[in-house]
Amino acid sequence: MAKPRILSGIQTTGDMHLGNYLGAIRNWVELQHSHDCFLFMADLHAITVPHDPKTLAENTIKIAATYIACGIDPAQSTIFVQSQLPEHSELAWIFNCITPLGWLERMIQFKEKAVKQGDNVSVGLMDYPVLQAADILLYEPDSVPVGEDQKQHLELTRDIAARLNFQFGSEDKPILKIPEPMIRKAGARIMSLTDGTKKMSKSDPSAQSRIDLTDDPQVIIKKIKRAKTDPERGLEFDNPQRPECHNLLGLYQLLSNQTKAAVAAECKDMGWGQFKPLLAETTVEALRPIQAKYQALISDRTYLQQVLAEGKEKAQAVARPTLDKVKAAVGFYVL
Ligand code: TYM
Numbered sequence: 653m654a655k656p657r658i659l660s661g662i663q664t665t666g667d668m669h670l671g672n673y674l675g676a677i678r679n680w681v682e683l684q685h686s687h688d689c690f691l692f693m694a695d696l697h698a699i700t701v702p703h704d705p706k707t708l709a710e711n712t713i714k715i716a717a718t719y720i721a722c723g724i725d726p727a728q729s730t731i732f733v734q735s736q737l738p739e740h741s742e743l744a745w746i747f748n749c750i751t752p753l754g755w756l757e758r759m760i761q762f763k764e765k766a767v768k769q770g771d772n773v774s775v776g777l778m779d780y781p782v783l784q785a786a787d788i789l790l791y792e793p794d795s796v797p798v799g800e801d802q803k804q805h806l807e808l809t810r811d812i813a814a815r816l817n818f819q820f821g822s823e824d825k826p827i828l829k830i831p832e833p834m835i836r837k838a839g840a841r842i843m844s845l846t847d848g849t850k851k852m853s854k855s856d857p858s859a860q861s862r863i864d865l866t867d868d869p870q871v872i873i874k875k876i877k878r879a880k881t882d883p884e885r886g887l888e889f890d891n892p893q894r895p896e897c898h899n900l901l902g903l904y905q906l907l908s909n910q911t912k913a914a915v916a917a918e919c920k921d922m923g924w925g926q927f928k929p930l931l932a933e934t935t936v937e938a939l940r941p942i943q944a945k946y947q948a949l950i951s952d953r954t955y956l957q958q959v960l961a962e963g964k965e966k967a968q969a970v971a972r973p974t975l976d977k978v979k980a981a982v983g984f985y986v987l
Pocket of ligand 1: 674783787
C-alpha cells in the first residue's frame with residue numbers, strides 16, 4: 653500500500669532558527685520513514701516582502717543544505733525549489749479567481765507583516781496564503797506538518813479546496829483532496845528569547861531573540877546567558893505568569909529528548925544560574941552534528957545541485973497532473 657503523503661516548506665528569508673527546527677524540520681525527519689515526503693524551499697514566498705536579489709539563490713541552497721544536515725534523506729524524501737515549478741504560480745492564479753478578498757483580509761500573518769511594510773505592502777504579500785494553498789494542494793498530501801503559526805493558512809487551504817470542489821466538481825467526485833493540518837503540541841510554538849509571549853521569528857530585528865541553527869557555540873552560550881528570565885527560584889512549566897520559564901524549559905526538554913515530567917522534576921529546584929549553562933550546553937551539543945554536516949554539504953555544490961534537479965523532476969511528476977486536472981475542471985481549452 654502507498655505510504656501517506658506529507659508536504660511542507662520553509663521560506664528562504666535568512667537563516668533558520670530553533671523554532672523552524674523544533675516546530676517543523678525535526679518532525680519531518682521522523683515522518684520520512686512512514687510517509688512519502690515532499691519538502692521545498694519557498695522562494696516565491698520570500699519575495700512577497702522587499703528582498704535582496706544577491707542573496708535569494710544562496711538562501712535557497714543554504715536551506716536545502718540545512719534540511720539534509722538535519723536528517724532529511726534525499727533518497728527517501730523529495731526536496732525541491734518552489735520557483736523551479738511554474739505549476740505553483742499557475743495554480744495560485746486559478747485559486748486567486750475563486751478566493752474572496754475578505755478571506756485574505758482576515759489573515760493574521762498578513763496583518764502583522766503589512767504593518768511592518770507601511771505604505772509598501774505588495775499584492776503578493778496579501779496573496780501569500782493563496783500561493784501556499786497551491787503549494788499544498790498540487791501534491792494532494794494527506795497532511796501538512798507545520799508549527800502553530802501556520803494553522804490559519806492551512807484552514808484557508810482547506811476552504812479553497814472545498815470551494816473549488818463545490819464550484820467545479822461534484823460531491824461524489826471532488827477535484828482536490830482536502831489535507832489535514834499536522835501540528836504537534838511539543839515544539840509547535842517556540843518563543844523569543846527576549847520576550848516569552850512572542851514567537852521566535854526570522855523577521856525579529858534582534859538576533860538575540862533567536863538561536864539560528866548556524867550560530868557557533870560561543871554565540872549560543874551568550875544568547876542563552878542573556879535570555880530574559882524572571883526573579884523567581886525554582887523552574888516550572890505552564891505558569892502563565894512565567895512565559896520565559898515555560899519556553900526555556902520546553903527548549904531543554906526537546907533538545908535533550910526527555911519527557912516533560914522528567915524535565916519538570918529535574919529543574920523544579922534549580923535557579924537560572926544553574927539552568928542556563930545546562931540549556932546552553934544541551935543546545936550546543938544538539939546542534940553540533942547538524943552544523944558539522946551542514947559545513948560539509950554547503951561546499952559540495954555539485955551534490956546539492958543534483959539533489960534539487962532530481963527533486964524538481966519528482967515533484968513535477970506529481971504537480972503537473974494535478975494542475976492539468978484542475979485546468980480541465982475549470983474548463984480551459986485543451987490542445
Ligand atoms: P516559515 O518559513 O515562517 O516557517 C517554516 C516552518 O517553521 C515553523 N515555525 C515555527 N515553529 C515553532 N515555533 C516557531 N517560533 C516557529 N517559527 C516558524 C512554521 O510553522 C513552519 O512550519 N508560510 C510558510 C512557508 C510555506 C509553507 C507552504 C508551509 C509556504 N508554502 C506550504 C507548509 C506548506 C512559512 O512562512 O513558514
